[in-house]
Amino acid sequence: MSKDHLRDIQSEPDYRKIPINKVGVKDITYPVVMLDRNRGKQHTVANVNMYVNLPHHFRGTHMSRFIEILNRHRDGIDTRKVKKILEDMKSELDAETAHFEIEFPFFMTKAAPVSGEEALMDYRCRLAASSDENFYEVEVNVPVLSLCPCSKEISSYGAHNQRSIMKIQVRAGYSRIVWIEDVIRVAESSGSSEIYSLLKREDEKYITEKSYENPVFVEDIVRNATELMMKIDGVLWFSVESENMESIHNHSAYAQICMDLK
Amino acid sequence: MSKDHLRDIQSEPDYRKIPINKVGVKDITYPVVMLDRNRGKQHTVANVNMYVNLPHHFRGTHMSRFIEILNRHRDGIDTRKVKKILEDMKSELDAETAHFEIEFPFFMTKAAPVSGEEALMDYRCRLAASSDENFYEVEVNVPVLSLCPCSKEISSYGAHNQRSIMKIQVRAGYSRIVWIEDVIRVAESSGSSEIYSLLKREDEKYITEKSYENPVFVEDIVRNATELMMKIDGVLWFSVESENMESIHNHSAYAQICMDLK
Amino acid sequence: MSKDHLRDIQSEPDYRKIPINKVGVKDITYPVVMLDRNRGKQHTVANVNMYVNLPHHFRGTHMSRFIEILNRHRDGIDTRKVKKILEDMKSELDAETAHFEIEFPFFMTKAAPVSGEEALMDYRCRLAASSDENFYEVEVNVPVLSLCPCSKEISSYGAHNQRSIMKIQVRAGYSRIVWIEDVIRVAESSGSSEIYSLLKREDEKYITEKSYENPVFVEDIVRNATELMMKIDGVLWFSVESENMESIHNHSAYAQICMDLK
């Protein structure tokens, strides 16, 4: 049977007069190549969502075209290329607005602080953009170590500490590149100590002592990061969160600061 | 050692002049009693977040007080009681604004459409409120069956269908109760058929035929729900989403409509 | 249309001569009442799997009967009642063997070590049984605090510590009740300190100092728990695991000991 004989219901009119904000494909697992500042590019695996708006007079969109567009662009994605992806989505899906969201582990080589031994650290990142906004949004999730100032102060020795997950979201205009690497740096400078994949004993001693000398509440972490974020050029808006997976509790301590710099 | 001798670092001043939007406890698993329209109350297990703001001149908040407040209110939570929880948070944590979020499975007895056999269906729900808003927000997640109109139209027999997860979020003022049960009803009326925990053969026949007679795209589902949501009294804002876990793909089809009725 | 006219395909013969080990329903969310030693009973929400075997000559099983059986027993489940559930499954599904698995958060009131303030702690538990075994299996997941002996030894001050999740699985015969509460106690005695939902400053001081005085590697945790498990009457087999969510790394340290006492 030929394709031409198959009725295209999606293109038929709809009579309810209700436009749809977003319609498309969600939760696609796809291998992609992300462009990065240090290594040029890196292979990773992404989870992708792609949506367009749908005017009130159309019944449906054409889902397979999203996958074709992703297929074409998967070998080089960064904040600048996202604009081209949004344009392709608009023109090939006949839409007024397009939305693109991609989540992926981003890897950086990191040297241990004393031994200098290198290994890869993973940071869960997200890049999102809409054709009807003049900014894109970058999100990084960064694990750090936090040591409690109260516990240190009131105890004769020791202090409880734990892994904290910092989430920083940034909006920036397309004329400026906000580097993932710079935002990760902000997060790793805001806790009691940064953390690593590979540590030797001399590194462990260094981190233990550094964090004891530098205790932070969850409130301090987000304030520290806020001070640093305010110095990055081109940031229009940011949100800084920290979730401390408390070692003395079975729940998290949490704080958030949100700032509009426009 | 007495409590009085332990220095209270959290209450000491902070000099960075940065206020914190939200600080508190996150991801607490707690048994709660939710008030419901049909049965008066139901026991369930919740995941709870509680935050307050922190003025720029304080260094930290007092995390244990959140748990004490939750403990006191866990035996009767509904949209009206949430106001009291927010007030307690503000006064006991000396804050200007308080935020309360609770997620929980909500159970309803449901009779199969032909046999009438009864069993419990679970719906994942969420209730969120902030003291600086004059509304609360209710979210329900409802599984329904969706059968593809295109597949039905172009095929000589059969049509692919699948489980879809509808998410409806509603904001309403405190003078109006928007019942979880009513929002679930909207969702269950918007797909090709509603679904059940317990079905006999005669019920399965009924649902299979009903859904074949009533095909819907993901776009139709959110439009159907939008028409119904616009008729519920007291709704200030709503968002309707559907995620169809496509049986012919390894990703989802997705649509969203968002509407401000103020 | 009457039920009698609907052909019962599941009961028809199958010609491939392949028996099926397990067939049934999986991932049911249901409110249940668990019997407990201290409070008599507690309301919680469970995730349930129920399977039977299927001889080679039958084509299918009758899925709705599983839900009917669960419905009948949901108001009082414990290790003894599980035997009756298995018997009902066998007779109502015409099967030779039946399998029942239930996972649920279990709550215990816990007093802080110095202030004595009480709050509920949640422990994720699992109960599993098969009619063809003469034992049942209980699993508890218990968060504890672990403080690193190496970090303490090599550092001039402080020591990194973190939340660890201990998992203990126990098999026991039906003539003996192995109490969830006793297994939780083993886990909470095996780390550097147990942890709590609600702590005042004097409690935080106590826990900080106690854990600094009692450093444990992940290897020590499972050895400590093994020594305690060997003393519990009626245990036929156990496995003890600990996953330390390292505060200096982005991965976990892990250890397991498995012991057959038959």
Add this chain to the structure above:
Amino acid sequence: MSKDHLRDIQSEPDYRKIPINKVGVKDITYPVVMLDRNRGKQHTVANVNMYVNLPHHFRGTHMSRFIEILNRHRDGIDTRKVKKILEDMKSELDAETAHFEIEFPFFMTKAAPVSGEEALMDYRCRLAASSDENFYEVEVNVPVLSLCPCSKEISSYGAHNQRSIMKIQVRAGYSRIVWIEDVIRVAESSGSSEIYSLLKREDEKYITEKSYENPVFVEDIVRNATELMMKIDGVLWFSVESENMESIHNHSAYAQICMDLK
């Protein structure tokens, strides 16, 4: 401070006389290159666990060495290379037995059945091996479409269908390579139809009709796969599971067959 002055507590003796089955690192996210039959190699992102045993007289193992070994081998992992990884773990960690587990999305180019349009499908896979076993284990998770024979039989038109996730685990000796691609093929031949990332209307018609002509219960799926698995050379043991995410229910139908061919 020099490394030599830092006491190596892990290497000190332990007096409890309890050997540890497994100790090591868990839940490492790492970019790896997997060798594959069609394309030579593919970049993906893995979740890795690495353990060794610990004799009763040692107190602890050396966690950083696991990461060093992973680092060295990450650019070429397959079933044959795993033997070398296990050997390195044994010798560098001074252990008698070593365990390696790696989970990763595996991508294959797949052409739509009528249009021939190509796109990538993702399959979640796992490779596990222990130095004390003379086999390795491969696991693939494959989504397929299942259409209910009972629903088709009793209904005047239509039939409910859904996405099913098949899990096949295989053990094979090192002298034989069991290809991931072959096991995926078994799964994709066992449901009502295989599924795709990218489909045009003529493909959707084809799949809809094919699945209606080929209805399968969850029991049929695992029996179909069992017949095919028994024909693959070199298989010592396998388990076949299917979890049908029922479109008429909020839970899954499930079946498993396990077979020892030694």
